[in-house]
Amino acid sequence: MSSTAKADILARLRQRTHTSPPPERDFSVLEARQWTPAERIERFRQHLESVQGEVIRTTESELNQAILDRLSRSHVRRLLLGRNSPFQAGLAAAKSGDLELHVYDQPIETWQSELFNEIEAALTTTLGGIAETGSLILWPTPDEPRLMSLVPPMHLAVLRVDQLHDTLLQVVREQRWSQGMPTNALLISGPSKTADIEQTLVFGAHGPRELVVFLVDESGSGA
């Protein structure tokens, strides 16, 4: 039945006659949006902070401590890491006794209620950022599954400054997204929010209430 539906719909669409070709797509208005590295950082920070995202600038060598400090400020005791997380060894070595590190290394079905009810924060890597809108790019992987950036009330993400791009269009083109996408890819621009009750903006709807981005600057100009 559905194959005839397909044939019917396509046949009807093909009956349309076109009198003229469609107009050219001129992307210059988007391509013109470019910034210097310093402007990019500033723009990213401003946009993210305007929606209650937090940006902490740090360096590679201070990253672990910055993460631990931020966690202890919110009294986080159960942190979720990805499998083979690049942060695991460093955090395990430097952490104090009351922080538990959990690793997302089994199918969700086996520990769903623990993830939903007990994990307080998750730490993920990112594929980069977009200065124009203050967005993080995440491509969840078997090591860093989708729900890490969604279910725990706090999401911490590490972004390297040299992976900060100007616009989504630039990223899509340079990284050739059209050639193949992962099962799920995301742009994340702040903690979850809603304004469905009389236009009052509330942060922390169904996703995280807090989003903390560690912006890592190799050149050491972190402060």
Added chain:
Amino acid sequence: MTDTHGAVPFHPNVRTALDNPQIRGNFRRAMDGLMDKRRLAFDDWELDKLRTLGSAVRLNALHHLPELLEQLDTRCRANGIQVHWARDGDEACALITDICRRRNARSVIKGKSMVSEEMELNHHLEQADIEALESDLGEYIVQMAEETPSHIIMPAIHKNTREISDLMHDKTGTEPSLDARYLTASARAQLRERFMNADVGISGVNFAVADSGTLCLVENEGNGRLTTTVPPCHIAVTGIEKVVPSLDDVAPLLALLTRSATGQPITTYFNMISGPRQPDEQDGPEEVHLVLVDNGRSEVYQDEELAETLKCIRCGACMNHCPVYTRVGGHAYGTTYPGPIGKILMPQLMGLDQTPDFPSASSLCGACGEVCPVRIPIPQLLVRLRQESVDGDSLHPAHVKGHGVKRGRLEPWIWRGWAWMHRSPALYRLGTALAARFRRLTPSRLGGWTDYRRAPRPAATTLHQAIKARRTHRRPS
């Protein structure tokens, strides 16, 4: 709401809405805020150029619609997404119900989807004994109130905090509160359980990308991501017009959509789904389905001018800027899509005979056309539909379903007489002279026109007489 056996009772609805200061206040405040936010969001943009690009992207996609749909179908299948086609809403509902049955699904969690409203999916699922729960906060409120959305972006915009608090108290036992944060937190807590236990998640789609087989979803709350990630089966349902060639095309549309809708540069989440969970992945749905719904769109597609309607990216800006919508609210329209986009789309989907008042429920002020991010000439299409509803253009025969519904028996003769009189100078002069002479005999009440205005009265002298008098008066000097 929509009475399936008769036309939408627009005028009585309008009367009720205008007499309700609560509704008018709620909409006025919300729309004023949204207009300001949109303006600010485009502050550092060359907006005209961006809108031109948005329009070109949509026109290109529509130009190649059948090929793009086939490509989308092929790419999605290659990615492991199961693709289904439905000629109308009932067929789509049946397909979705079948998928749910096959999985023995009892409970479905839903993300926001206007096309599912269009085909009354929740109702169909209920009849099959499948419980469907809306998870977008606005939709959740509207569902609890057993109402329909009054705005396509903000479904519960017609309710104020007190009304929502009372509703949640009645239905879920939430403590009454005027704190939106508290109410939101309470809804979050109630829905968490439901996300964990849902058998199927159903969502809409904002853009379907043909070359990579990707479904893009725009949202702020995270409910859309939970809907498409937590349940073992995800069904995405979309109108066939939502397909674009590639992710490049998505960039300008996304830039336009969120700024036009709520004045945000981007939503919290932009969710791109290109396949079900792979064997080595720890989460995500094991099955992903895409249901492509026609439901009248391929008919709209046939006419070059009217097909512009299909460029719509459902941002809601035309509503937010519409002086009629702002005063009467979304429910007065009694259809899935209200406001300017509703006024051009619904007559084409349902027939002009079902929506006879829609094309004329506009002052043609032009605001909708000016703000539309993809440059749909809404006022021009309203005029076209007015012509269609009276079969008024003999050179271009009307073909929208239910056309000619407003064609009276007398009116064509009056216009024919009018044209005849205007073609003959002598008759024209005689006519205007008679009108000037007997001006006091013209009626002072002219139906609805004189409810709020005075009846027009011909001038005491005709224009011809006035000019003639002026010439004779000047000649001596």
